[in-house]
Amino acid sequence: MALKADTIILGCGVLSSSHDLGTIPCFGGLKFRKDLKKLGKWECCCSVSGQRAITPVEDEKPLKPGPTAAEPQSSGVVQRTEHTGFHRDLNSLPKPLSATDLALSRNGGSKVRVAYQGIPGSYSEDAALKAYPNCETVPCDGFEAAFKAVELWLVDRAVIPIENSVAGSIHRNYDLLLRHRLHIVGEVQLDVNHCLMGLPGIRKEDLKRVLSHPQALDQCEKTLSDLGLIRISAADAAGAAQVVASERERDTGAVASARAAAIYGLNILEERIQDDDDNVTRFMILAREPIIPGTDKPYKTSIVFSLEEGPGVLFKALAAFALRNINLTKIESRPQRKRPLRIVDDSNKGSPKYFDYLFYIDFQASMAAPEAQFALGHLQEFASFLRVLGSYPMDCQQQPN
Structure with missing residues (x-):
């Protein structure tokens, strides 16, 4: 069965997929060349072979910065620390970048700069340091600011949380993935290690109240209830x-990471106070340009698409992967915000309506693999919009290019 010619949006370019199931194509018609005039970055040169127009979605155009979501809580396992005073002058800590004030010069040094949402000691900074142990971390006051910092060449990468095994998906960041033309080039998974901390010399029995992010407080409900602590939400x-x-x-303590205790001169009163020990947060690593995927190690590919109207169309779309033995690791749906409702028929007798969705999917395959290209070509038969967000190694610590 021949697949019809069409196009797949691959970040900044277009991926051609005019082929049949019996032919091994090139990398989706995508060619790369080294352009020494553009700082040695890979430039993608694409050709369009299809005639059907891709339906635009509202998130394709950057929107004005809106309220930012609070970061989810996650951390790697850290050793217990004892402190007798402030680790450093709090005024000396780097101030977070804001989405509206990014007029800073880019660091000309060789050390990779990684943006994250929050302040020093946040779980997102732990993820950035796990991905790039020798990096310079750059705090941002919101997720939007971290995306823009990469786009404006203020940093080289951004590490952004995308889902937590207890709290679920961070929908704000799914929306930002579509609004910004960045590429997923890696992922980091961190075990949560919520620590109860207080001022030096204080015992946990001396505490009357505790501050933290609402998610952290919810994830430690049993321990905090047993201690009889009043819970106060923080940003x-x-x-x-x-x-x-x-x-x-x-008489006031906090729930945060062990690294936060070290930075702010607090003593850890108890570690791993979360109710669920199997609590992991997954972070995405974002860059201005995609990496060139290979087949030498396990890869994951992330895409977003919308579907034409019709019975069983989602089943048919997912079958494009099942028929080629491609494992799906994540499926997320988000209503299209500027066109949320779709009319089923044109009658004037109260036509039923339903949400028009965007579907985000992660699957275990590299875009360099023929079966992945065939699956996306097959998916185009049912998709009105399709974009590849990134094809990247699974669960590996990224190093600067």
Whole structure:
């Protein structure tokens, strides 16, 4: 069965997929060349072979910055630390970049700069340091600011949380993935290690209240209830630790990462106080340009698409992967916000309507693999819009290119 010619949006370019199931194509018609005039970056040169227009979606155009979501809580396992005073002057810590004030010069040094949402000591900074152990971390006051910092060449990468095994998906970042022309070049998974901390010399029995992000408080409900602590929500966990260190209230503690305790001079009173030990947050690594996928190691590919109207169309779309033994690791649906409802028929007797969705899918295959290209070509038979967000190694620590 021949697949019809069409196009797949691959970040900044277009992927041609005019082929049949019996032919091994080139990398989707995509050619790369080294352009020495553009700082040695890979430039993608594409050709369009289809005639059907791709239906645009509202998130393809950048929107004005809106309210930012609070970061989810996650951390790697860290050793227990004891401190007798402030680790450093709090005023010396880097100030977060804002989405509206990014007029900074790019670092000309060789050390990779990685943006994250939050302040020093946040779980996102832990993820950035796991991905790039020798990097310079750059705090941002919101997810939008971290995306823009990469786009404006202020940093080289951004590490953004996308889902937590307890709290679920961070929908804000799915929306931002579509609005911004960045590429997923890796992923980082961190075990949560929520720590109860307080001022030096304080025991956990001395505490009356505790500050942290609402998700962290919810994930530690049993421990905090057993201690009889009043829970107070804060913008983020690291910020809660900073408040406790600054205000010096001896009956107030915080729930944050072990690294936050070290930075703000707090003592860890108890580690791993979360109710669910199997609590992991997955982060995406974003860059301005995609990496060239290979087949030498396990790869994951992330895409987003919308579907034409019709019975069983989602089943048919997913069958494009099942028929080629491609494992799907994530399926997320998000209503199209500017065109949320679709009319089923044209009658004037109260036509039924339903949400018009965008579908985000992660699957275990490299875009360099023929079966992945055939699957996306097959998917185009039912998709009105399709974009590849990135094809990247699974669960590996990224190093600077």
